[in-house]
Structure formats: structure tokens, C-alpha cells
Amino acid sequence: MQLLDGEKEQILSVVDRVLNKSNKKREDLIPVLQQVQAELGYLPALAMEKIAAGTGVPAADIYGLATFYNQFRLNPPGDHQVKVCLGTACYMVGGDITLESFERRMEIREGETTPDRRYSLERVACVGCCTMAPVVVVDDQVEGKVTPTRVDGIMLELEAKNGQTGKEDQSAGGRDGRQEEGEQE
Amino acid sequence: MSEYVKIVIDGTEVKARRGEKLLWAALENDIYIPHLCAIREEARPNASCRLCFVEVEGTQDPVPSCTRTVEDGMVVKTRSPRVDRLVKTGFELLLSDHDLKCRQCPANRNCALQTIAKKRGLKLKQKRFKPVARNYEIDDSPEEFAFNRNRCVLCGQCVFADRRENETGVIGFAGRGINRVVTTFQDLPLAESICRKCKVCVDVCPVGALYYKKSPE
Numbered sequence: 001m002q003l004l005d006g007e008k009e010q011i012l013s014v015v016d017r018v019l020n021k022s023n024k025k026r027e028d029l030i031p032v033l034q035q036v037q038a039e040l041g042y043l044p045a046l047a048m049e050k051i052a053a054g055t056g057v058p059a060a061d062i063y064g065l066a067t068f069y070n071q072f073r074l075n076p077p078g079d080h081q082v083k084v085c086l087g088t089a090c091y092m093v094g095g096d097i098t099l100e101s102f103e104r105r106m107e108i109r110e111g112e113t114t115p116d117r118r119y120s121l122e123r124v125a126c127v128g129c130c131t132m133a134p135v136v137v138v139d140d141q142v143e144g145k146v147t148p149t150r151v152d153g154i155m156l157e158l159e160a161k162n163g164q165t166g167k168e169d170q171s172a173g174g175r176d177g178r179q180e181e182g183e184q185e
Numbered sequence: 186m187s188e189y190v191k192i193v194i195d196g197t198e199v200k201a202r203r204g205e206k207l208l209w210a211a212l213e214n215d216i217y218i219p220h221l222c223a224i225r226e227e228a229r230p231n232a233s234c235r236l237c238f239v240e241v242e243g244t245q246d247p248v249p250s251c252t253r254t255v256e257d258g259m260v261v262k263t264r265s266p267r268v269d270r271l272v273k274t275g276f277e278l279l280l281s282d283h284d285l286k287c288r289q290c291p292a293n294r295n296c297a298l299q300t301i302a303k304k305r306g307l308k309l310k311q312k313r314f315k316p317v318a319r320n321y322e323i324d325d326s327p328e329e330f331a332f333n334r335n336r337c338v339l340c341g342q343c344v345f346a347d348r349r350e351n352e353t354g355v356i357g358f359a360g361r362g363i364n365r366v367v368t369t370f371q372d373l374p375l376a377e378s379i380c381r382k383c384k385v386c387v388d389v390c391p392v393g394a395l396y397y398k399k400s401p402e
């Protein structure tokens with residue numbers, strides 16, 4: 001995942017700050033990773049490398065930790081976050097097919113984010129409305145009975161939303177417009 | 186206190202170094218116990234392959250012999266219906282996602298899985314569990330060796346060797362459950378990682394997962 005302008009500096013300063021507050025030991029790794037993710041939204045490779053260098057734990061082990069626990073994400077959350085339920089009920093009625101449809105439409109795999117950071121795709125286990133299976137959560141909106149056709153519909157709606165904000169983006173010079181938003185946060 | 190203790194394994198009295206783990210005591214006395222993940226130098230055994238079970242008199246359930254320290258007068262059985270059942274299940278689970286093309290495998294006839302199957306009369310082609318094809322790409326980026334994760338049994342021998350040889354570990358475990366793999370940081374091909382091509386990992390691989398492209402003369 002390509003870093004945005006200024007993101008590198010942000011990552012380095014966040015990791016520095018979090019590491020300095022910790023004991024820089026192996027047993028502090030999970031809280032360190034949690035705090036870094038809380039600030040950055042995800043765990044960029046650069047952050048993991050810096051944590052490895054700071055704690056003396058091999059980077060391969062940090063990667064192992066980050067891939068073991070579901071709470072850690074290696075890719076930035078997209079502008080639109082799509083979560084496909086693969087709990088028992090959703091799985092039984094073809095949640096995996098729904099997930100595959102999203103993967104095909106977004107041209108990414110589950111757990112990834114599109115290079116333009118518009119969309120991120122995740123799988124979850126049960127959102128608590130199994131009667132509507134297969135369920136998909138788009139941003140905070142719950143969608144029920146999501147067939148591959150409905151996936152196309154959802155993607156069209158999202159693209160339409162992008163189109164509206166996209167106009168402003170273009171006038172402000174594409175991606176730069178979005179970055180200004182990010183800096184204000 | 187003497188440096189040695191006397192234990193009885195399968196009716197034979199053997200001498201074992203005090204503090205030694207049962208598995209190594211047995212192996213030193215030419216008593217076979219299947220094992221994949223056991224590493225003698227490791228202070229805390231992984232005990233993850235679930236193959237080295239034995240019965241110890243006075244202990245209710247079978248125990249992994251790699252974790253049990255020898256005690257004077259210990260009476261051990263390496264085979265029992267319960268042990269055999271545990272080992273069979275563990276072995277079958279390992280093989281359920283193993284790429285079983287032995288003839289194309291460089292470790293053919295020199296494979297820990299084949300040895301275990303032969304010694305314990307187990308079949309390599311198990312039928313109890315649904316086979317899972319893992320379809321990982323073969324990493325043949327290093328010049329002299331390659332890594333085929335479809336043959337990996339996740340014993341951790343390569344990771345241990347790597348950590349002993351290199352100050353900064355190159356490979357480690359990543360992922361969870363069926364997706365667990367041995368890999369580099371960021372899942373990079375070995376040639377693009379910080380790997381120094383020391384090949385200690387290739388030398389310890391008990392199966393044909395890490396292998397030399399050309400067999401050494």
C-alpha cells in the first residue's frame with residue numbers, strides 16, 4: 001500500500017511516541033500495536049519495522065502477531081468499509097459468494113483496501129440479524145439478503161456517492177482534496 | 186545425587202540424564218517415538234506436533250514425551266491403544282493438508298512423515314479427514330533453494346534454526362488456524378527479504394518444504 005504524502009512522518013512520530021511510553025519489551029508488543037493502530041487506523045509495514053527495531057523483536061514476529069489477531073489490520077480502512085458476514089447462517093446461504101462478488105468488483109481480496117483507498121473489504125462473523133442472511137454491513141448501514149446482483153447495486157450506489165464528492169475532489173485537484181480533509185482530523 | 190536416573194521404557198531399563206526430557210532419553214536408547222516439532226535445546230518445548238505421546242505410569246492421560254522430564258523409577262510405555270489413537274489422529278490431520286506427491290518431492294525416502302508412517306504402520310493417504318489443498322505458490326526466489334509451503338508441517342525447526350543463526354530473525358509463523366504459515370516479514374519472497382541465504386533452515390527441514398534446487402553432492 002502506497003503511503004500518502006506526509007503519512008510517513010506521521011507513522012514515525014506515532015510509533016516513536018508509543019514506543020517511548022512502553023518498556024520496549026516483547027511482552028509490551030500487543031499494547032504497542034493496539035495504540036499504534038488506534039492512532040493510524042491500521043498497522044503499516046513501516047510502523048511494524050520501526051517497532052521491531054525499537055523492541056529488538058524480529059519483524060517477522062511482529063508480522064506474525066499482527067496476522068494472528070483479528071483486531072489488527074494491515075491495510076488502511078477505506079472511505080467505504082464493506083463487511084461481509086460469514087457467520088453460520090450467512091455462510092449457509094452463500095455469504096462466501098457475496099464476498100467473492102465484492103472481491104471481484106473491488107479487485108482486491110478480503111482484508112485488503114483498494115489502492116485509491118476508496119474501499120476496504122472485510123469478513124465478520126455474525127452481525128446479529130441472521131434472518132436477513134446473507135448480511136453485509138456497508139459503512140454503518142446493514143444490508144440484508146445480499147445476492148451478487150445486489151452487490152452490483154451496492155457498488156453502484158457507493159460509486160454514485162463517490163461521484164458527488166468526486167466533483168469537489170477534482171476541483172481541488174483529486175487526491176489532494178482528500179488529504180486536506182485527513183489533516184484536519 | 187547421581188547424574189543419571191533409571192527409567193523403564195517398554196519393559197527395558199534405561200539410563201537417562203537427570204533433567205532430560207523423556208523423548209530424548211528414549212531416542213538416545215534407540216527407542217523410537219515419533220516427533221516433528223521437538224528441539225532439544227529449546228527450554229520450553231512447543232509440543233505442537235502432537236505425535237510424541239507416551240503413557241507414564243501414575244499419570245492418568247497420555248503425555249507428550251517432549252515435555253515430560255524423566256524421574257527416577259519412571260515406568261513408560263511408548264505404545265498403547267490410547268497413544269496410538271492420538272498419534273494416528275495427529276498424523277492424519279497433518280497429512281490432510283499435505284501435498285502428497287511424494288515422487289516429485291526432493292525429500293522422498295528421506296522424509297520424517299514417511300518414517301513415522303513406516304514405524305507406526307500408518308498410511309500416508311488418510312481417508313478420515315477431507316483433504317485440503319493449500320495451493321501456495323512455491324517461493325523459488327533464492328538461487329540455491331526453494332520453499333514449498335504446501336509440504337510444510339509447521340514443525341518450527343526452520344524458525345528455531347534461523348533464530349539461532351541470525352541475530353535478527355528472518356522467518357517466523359504468521360496467520361492463524363488453517364492459514365498458518367512460515368513466512369518472512371510482509372510475506373515477501375525470501376530473495377526480497379532480509380534473508381542472508383545461510384540455508385540452516387533448509388538443512389533442518391524434516392520434510393520437503395525447504396529444499397535445495399540441486400541435490401548437494
